[in-house]
Amino acid sequence: MFAALDVGVREKTAERIVRAAMFIALAALPTFWHGQYALGLLTLMAVYGVLLIGLDATVGYLGQVNLAQAALFALGAYGAALAVQAGAPLPLALVAGIAAALIPGAALALPALRLEGPQFALSTLSFATLSVIVLNEFESVTNGALGLSVTRPRLFGLILDSTGFYWLCLATLFVAWEASQSLLKSRFGLAIEALRDSPTATDALGIGALRHKVLAFAWGSTLAGLAGGLHTMNFGYLQPGAFGYELMVILLLGVVFGGRRSQWGAFLGAAVVAMLPNLLSNRTLFSVLVSAGCILTFVPTFRALLSRRAPVFREVAPASAMALAVALSFFVQNVEDWRKGIFALFLFAVVVGFPNGIAGAMTTTLQRLIRFAPLPLPPAAGGIGSSRRAKGIALRLTDLCKSFGGVRAVESVSLEIREGETLGLIGPNGSGKTTLVNLISGLYAPDSGSVTIAGRSPVPGSLMSACAAGASRTFQNLQSFSGLTALESVLVCLKEGGEREALGWLLAVGLGEKARVRCSEMAYGDLRFLEIARALATRPHLLMLDEPAAGMSKPDIARLVLLIASIKEAGVPILLIEHHQDVVAELCDRVAVMDGGRLIALGTPNQVRRDPKVIEAYLGSDDTETGNNELLPC
Ligand SMILES: Nc1ncnc2c1ncn2[C@@H]1O[C@H](COP(=O)(O)OP(=O)(O)OP(=O)(O)O)[C@@H](O)[C@H]1O
Secondary structure, X not given: OOOOOOOOHHHHHHHHHHHHHHHHHHHHHHXXXXXXXXXXXXXXXXXHHHHHHHHHHHHHHHOOOOOOHHHHHHHHHHHHHHXXXXXXXXXXXXXXXXXXXXXXXXXXXXXXXXXXXHHHXXXXXXXXXXXXXXXXXXXXXXXXXXOEEOOOOOEOOEOOOHHHHHHHXXXXXXXXXXXXXXXXXXXXXXXXXXXXXXXXXXXXXXXXXXXXXXXXXXXXXXXXXXXXXXXXXXXXXXXXXXXXXXXXXHHHHHHHHHOOOOHHHHHHHHHHHHHHHHHHHOHHHHHHHHHHHXXXXXXXXXXXXXXXXXXXXXXXXXXXXXXXXXXXXXXXXXXXXXXXXXXXXXXXXXXXXXXXXHHHHHHHHHHHHOOOOOOOOOOXXXXXXXXXXXXXXXXXXXXXXXXXXXXXXXXEEEEEEOOOXXXXXXXXXXXXXXXXXXXXXXXXXXXXXXXXXXXEOOOOOOHHHHHHHOEXXXXXXXXXXXXXXXXXXXXXXXXXXXXXXXXXXXXXXXXXXXXXXXXXXXXXXXXXXXXXXXXXXXXXXXXXXXXXXXXXXXXXXXXXXXXXXXXXXXXXXXXEEOOOHHHHHHHOOEEEEXXXXXXXXXXXXXXXXXXXXXXXXXXXXXXXXXXXXXXXXX
């Protein structure tokens, strides 16, 4: 599942070489840059690097504001300190630190990750506050506000001096970086990208949103615990007050400043967080650096003026913030007192001017300068011919009901889809078609009645369970994974197989040429075909297509008809909701008609076309929105 993908191997190799060179240079630095002070800074940077790479798993990859990382760092630090006091050697103390952060971290993640946005942020804030209070009040164990002192334990019998300990921290950072990169660039990482765009589609395709969110958070907690353990052994003294709001905010700012969804970003953020307080104490150096930064932010403003257009907010605001920072560096008596203010100005300049952080801006510039040719595609495998030929009844609905307040969206619907059958589902707007698909696919739980898919009864209201039973669907409103390429979008849905199989599905829907194109850059019609490829990649027993032709051009509709016909030919049972009645008439063996939540007719396209109840439902409805309210053509 976590196998690395061979997408972008050349970029990866180039990046690996640069990273290895940087780590070698960092490891050699103590030989040239002498002194405990410099070594202390470098060690701090490495520890913060591990911590911020962990924080980026939630803030960057999950896109959630996580305020618990400082507290998890504290728990890891105290866990390791207590283990050292109990006589544990260094590796065991680090494991204790990881456990001390991971266990409460997982306990927090399970309920909190069911929440989104501000609610999630507030739950992590509560956790952070509570943790610091517990560390303060649990004096018998933590020594409360007086703090806890520890001596650095031995590593396999060796006493580590400051340089040795720095190398250990640097090696840990390297391993954390490598492991995070492999994990987040693997299929696991693709799932994280997918769920950030559409948790509903992620669940409906059987990928599982919550499972991946919890794993990402647990990985972040593991790194927080590891960094906490190193922190304990670095300083030898712990106090709960050091892990409060200030650290919480500074860590968050570090990730955003460096650049989200990037280990480089986390590393740069860590360097700034570690170096900034010390940089401020050297006023001349600080003034020079901040002035250079200011000139850099003025470049877009000058460019706008040269092209004779008024610079916009995005160009003026960062330059103004940096100009203010320069003014502070020259005119304020003690710049260290202005530490948080200066950091806030830097952050403002970066967030407005470079929304993807420093690492994001650097990547964009490098990509402009160096172009890597896309990798050749592997030979395709699988495709529609490898679809599962479902045996027996593909779908059985018994007395299915669903109301929303006073609206009876689906009322006592019973029907079956047989082996290899394509059933059309039509009806005027608001007649309950999408609600019915939502009930079958597990997006909604029915008020009463039952759903059986290929002989299995999925858990009501569970998208994952319905997908495991064999139901797969597309959505009326596109649910694309905009951060992924077409190939990755299919790859992440595969239960078995790799790039070759993913490419096979793309070729089947006519998107072979677009395999390496990002969804955010694809045309609307292509995205509709991609949704079908994704749904097919789960190898369903029942394929549900919710208005697949909506918004498509005429040539695309003709392609769609051919595609659905070939899926039907392969023996996949299909439930097709479609307003284009000619499409329904051409493809469907039987047609079910809904009106007011009820099933009012079921039969062949010809039978349904002549049914008086159907004629009344259509002629009595205002179906002008689709512009296609004629009955099924002969
Ligand atoms: N989540 C919801 N909350 C409240 N009411 C809903 C919800 N989903 C659907 N409804 C209502 O249920 C009824 C059936 O809606 P549904 O979307 O299933 O119809 P439809 O036949 O798919 O329509 P269309 O062809 O326009 O997509 C409508 O009155 C709709 O307003």
